[in-house]
Amino acid sequence: MPLLEIRDLDYAWPAAGMPVFDRLDMTVSEGAFILVRGASGSGKSTLLRLICRLNQPQSGTIFFRGRNIASILPSVLRSMISYVAQIPQMVDATVAENLLLPFSFSANSSKTVPEEQELARMLGDFYLDTVSLSQSALKLSTGQKQRLAIMRAILQHPELLLLDEPTSALDPESAAMVFSIMEHLNREQKTTIMCVTHSDYRPATLAAQTFRIENRQLILNAP
Amino acid sequence: MNSGIIDISAGNLLLAFIFIFIAQASSFIYHLGLNRDITVGALRTFAQLFLMGYVLTFILGSESLLLTVAVFAVMVISAMFIVRGRVKEKQVSYFMPTLLTMLVTYFATAVFVSGLIVGTTPWWEPRYFIPTAGMVIGNSMSAIAIALERLFRDLRQQRELVEMKLSLGANYREASDEVFRNAVTAGMIPSINAMMGVGLVFIPGMMSGQILSGTDPLIAIRYQIVVMFMLVGSTAITSIIVMLIVRKRCFGSGEEVLLTPR
Numbered sequence: 001m002p003l004l005e006i007r008d009l010d011y012a013w014p015a016a017g018m019p020v021f022d023r024l025d026m027t028v029s030e031g032a033f034i035l036v037r038g039a040s041g042s043g044k045s046t047l048l049r050l051i052c053r054l055n056q057p058q059s060g061t062i063f064f065r066g067r068n069i070a071s072i073l074p075s076v077l078r079s080m081i082s083y084v085a086q087i088p089q090m091v092d093a094t095v096a097e098n099l100l101l102p103f104s105f106s107a108n109s110s111k112t113v114p115e116e117q118e119l120a121r122m123l124g125d126f127y128l129d130t131v132s133l134s135q136s137a138l139k140l141s142t143g144q145k146q147r148l149a150i151m152r153a154i155l156q157h158p159e160l161l162l163l164d165e166p167t168s169a170l171d172p173e174s175a176a177m178v179f180s181i182m183e184h185l186n187r188e189q190k191t192t193i194m195c196v197t198h199s200d201y202r203p204a205t206l207a208a209q210t211f212r213i214e215n216r217q218l219i220l221n222a223p
Numbered sequence: 224m225n226s227g228i229i230d231i232s233a234g235n236l237l238l239a240f241i242f243i244f245i246a247q248a249s250s251f252i253y254h255l256g257l258n259r260d261i262t263v264g265a266l267r268t269f270a271q272l273f274l275m276g277y278v279l280t281f282i283l284g285s286e287s288l289l290l291t292v293a294v295f296a297v298m299v300i301s302a303m304f305i306v307r308g309r310v311k312e313k314q315v316s317y318f319m320p321t322l323l324t325m326l327v328t329y330f331a332t333a334v335f336v337s338g339l340i341v342g343t344t345p346w347w348e349p350r351y352f353i354p355t356a357g358m359v360i361g362n363s364m365s366a367i368a369i370a371l372e373r374l375f376r377d378l379r380q381q382r383e384l385v386e387m388k389l390s391l392g393a394n395y396r397e398a399s400d401e402v403f404r405n406a407v408t409a410g411m412i413p414s415i416n417a418m419m420g421v422g423l424v425f426i427p428g429m430m431s432g433q434i435l436s437g438t439d440p441l442i443a444i445r446y447q448i449v450v451m452f453m454l455v456g457s458t459a460i461t462s463i464i465v466m467l468i469v470r471k472r473c474f475g476s477g478e479e480v481l482l483t484p485r
Contacts, residue, residue: 015483053477054386074478079392089387102391149387156391 001066003160003192004028004051009060011043011050020046022216024060028160033186033205034194038213044196045086047213048162051194052083064160075107082158086165088145090137095123098137098148102156114155126151127177142169150178154185161185163195175199228436240265282349291349295333295356299325302364309368312375314482320468321367324461329359332457340449358429358450359457362414366458367465370410374466377402378473379482386480395474403470410462414455421451 006026020043049055167175250257333356338346388398433443
C-alpha cells in the first residue's frame with residue numbers, strides 16, 4: 001500500500017476561482033524522496049498544504065496509508081505529516097522552547113520528548129553551533145530560523161515530511177548541508193520526504209523522484 | 224435635605240443645549256468636521272431618550288411579563304446590530320451565535336440580579352429587570368465588539384504562526400490559544416478598569432441617578448457594587464462563550480484557518 005495517494009484532485013484559488021489542479025493524481029511510496037518543481041504560482045506550495053489539510057480541495061481524495069485524510073482527526077494527521085512552510089515561524093520564546101513546542105500539543109503526547117543533549121547535538125548537525133538553546137528564537141536570522149523549523153519538524157519523527165522551499169533563505173553551503181541531512185534522514189530513518197524547491201539540487205538517493213507541475217498536472221521524472 | 228428629586232422644567236432642559244452649542248462652536252472654530260455628527264447625536268439623544276421614557280412609563284405600568292421580555296429582546300437585538308456595525312467581518316458569520324449567546328446570558332444575569340439579589344416579586348418586575356438588563360447589555364455589547372474585532376484581526380495577522388502550530392500537530396484550540404486569550408482579555412479590561420476607578424475617579428451613572436432621586440447613598444452603593452460585579456461577570460461569560468463559538472467558525476473542517484489576508 002502506498003504511503004500517500006492522491007486521486008482526481010481539483011483545486012482552485014477560493015477568491016479568484018483560478019484552477020490550480022485539474023484531476024491531479026499522485027502516488028508516493030513509503031521511503032520515497034520526492035522533489036516537486038514548477039513555475040511560481042503553479043501550485044507547488046498548495047500541493048503540500050492540501051496534503052496536510054491546511055487547504056481543502058474542491059473535489060478528489062487524498063489517502064494516507066489507505067485512509068482518506070478527511071476521516072483522520074486533523075491534529076492526528078499533522079502529527080504524522082509535518083509541514084514546514086517557506087517562511088519560518090517561531091513563537092516568542094527560547095530556541096529550546098520552540099524546538100519542544102510540538103510536544104506540548106495533545107496529538108503528540110505519546111511521543112518521546114528529546115533530551116537537551118540531543119537538541120544541542122542537532123544544532124551542531126544543522127550548522128547552528130553558535131546558537132544557544134536559551135537564546136530568543138525571534139532574534140535569529142531567517143536562514144537560522146529556517147534550519148530550526150526543519151529541525152523542529154524532524155524532532156517529531158514524522159512519517160511524511162513536507163518541506164516548502166527549505167533552502168530559499170540559505171547560502172549554498174547551508175543549503176547543501178540541509179539537503180544532505182534530508183538525504184540522511186530519508187536513508188537512515190526511512191522518513192518519506194516531499195520537498196518543493198527551485199534549486200538545481202539533485203538528490204543522490206535512489207529513492208528520489210522528481211515531479212514538475214505543468215498545466216495543472218504533475219509530470220514525473222521531469223528535468 | 225430634600226428627599227425627592229427636583230424636576231427639570233422644559234425651559235431649563237433647553238438650557239442644557241448650551242453644552243451642545245459649545246461643542247458645535249469648538250468644532251466650527253477648529254475645523255474638526257464634527258458639526259453634523261454633534262447635531263445628529265444630540266437630536267438622537269433627545270428623541271431616543273424621550274421615546275424610551277414613554278416606553279418605560281408604559282411598561283412599568285403594564286406589569287406584563289410578555290411585554291417586559293419583548294422589550295428585553297428588542298434591546299438585545301438592537302445591541303447586536305450595533306456590534307455588527309462595528310465588526311466588519313465578511314468571511315466568518317458570527318451574527319446568530321453571538322445574538323443567541325447574548326439573549327441567554329443577559330437574560331440569566333438580569334433574572335439572577337433582579338429576582339435573586341434584589342429579590343423583586345415577580346422576578347421580572349420591569350422597574351428592576353429592564354434597567355438591570357440595559358446596563359448588562361450596554362456594557363457587555365462593547366466588550367463583545369472589542370473582543371470580536373481583536374479575534375478576527377489577530378487571527379488574520381498571526382495566520383502563519385497559527386498554521387505553524389497546526390502543522391506541528393496542534394488542534395485549532397491549541398493553535399489559537401493565545402489569540403483567544405488576548406481577545407477575551409481585550410474585551411474585559413474596560414470592565415475591570417471600571418472596578419478599579421469606581422468611587423475614586425468617577426461616580427457611576429446608576430448610583431448618581433439614585434442619589435439624585437433621593438436614595439440613601441449607603442443603599443445606592445450596594446446597588447452599585449452589585450452592578451459592577453454583574454457587569455464583570457456577565458462580560459466575562461458572554462465574551463468567553465461568543466469567542467469559543469466564533470473561534471471554531473474561523474476554522475474549516477480540516478481545522479484550517481478560513482480567514483484570508485485582506
